[in-house]
Amino acid sequence: MDQVICTVDVVLLTLKEQRLNVALLKRDREPYKGVAALPGGFIHAEEDGDARDAALRVLREKTGIDAPYLEQLATFSGPARDPRGWSVSIAYTALVHDEVIEKAAHPDVKMACVDRKLSLPFDHKAIVDTAVARLRSKSQYSSLPCYLLGASFTLPQLQRVYEALLAEPINKVSFRRKMTEMAMLESVDGEMEAGGAHRPAQLYRLKPEYRDQLRLLERGL
């Protein structure tokens, strides 16, 4: 059996001012020491229950962010992507509310807008592009965008997140019908957003069964 290097990388995404941002971390060792890259690391066979565990551990150790919504993206591999040798990276997408990143306030983590030209080591640019394309595509027919919001939110807030990801305005009536059809939300009793000039809006949250598991829509938005 040939030696293959086995790593995980995490594309941690959040929405800042309606734009998708990815978390980059200055590398503390060679190769590419000092260069901003995706948080990643080797699988620790002694410690990790599976690759997902490894991704959660790496994220916790390197960014201070614990247990975000996480899903496997794809596996990237080959002899050229890492100067250390033939390597496999099992890549994960993590979604969090912007406040989670602000709260963690990790000094080495920088958020970069994915619409800007990113220059990244390894094949991390391709990994980020794949994650963003997948998120945008899945936003058409799933609850995925909800994980970019906090624990509770109003329907107008949720609609703005969907619109940011789909990069187009959505009709309010049809949006609300689709959310009803997905049946993934429950109202938060007695809580209302202080709504400036508008009357207070109802707050919603994901039903417990959909907090870690995606809700899919048979026909898209």
Next chain:
Amino acid sequence: MDQVICTVDVVLLTLKEQRLNVALLKRDREPYKGVAALPGGFIHAEEDGDARDAALRVLREKTGIDAPYLEQLATFSGPARDPRGWSVSIAYTALVHDEVIEKAAHPDVKMACVDRKLSLPFDHKAIVDTAVARLRSKSQYSSLPCYLLGASFTLPQLQRVYEALLAEPINKVSFRRKMTEMAMLESVDGEMEAGGAHRPAQLYRLKPEYRDQLRLLERGL
């Protein structure tokens, strides 16, 4: 860095009498020698350009089937799935027309209906279940089912494949509208199927640009 075993496994699917079948191969070595399992093997760092290359090589060497439609499914990992140690399997789904398997006629390959209770070593049952669920779900909004047919086919044949995967009848008019919308097919000049009692039907094939790359539909069938 801890030692992690790096393998690929292929879920080779075909449609036999309107039922999905998976290719199983009797294992020629330990662990599970003599037991039917998915075709798989170690990544050969000296030889394979990436994990996809490894999957194509393994399939060619072990089943005689060359260059089917292939896509990455997911990566399975952990300390318990393989008795040899902490392992990663990058799993691929391959789709072929039934005739391709008949033509290869590999003596060690057996086709098993996925609707039957399959008892498989490692976590191969979970891998097959994931592949089948993904294929069925993607059939709702993509050209994926086309790869289960030969190079050319009639629209009624294609509709029967979609119906088999979605496990429900599809309205003929709406099916044809969706196929037109996907714009992935071209007619094959001058060729018609000998159609028994019916008048001959036009034959179609995938446009060259969609023979290796999936065509997606914004709104499902």
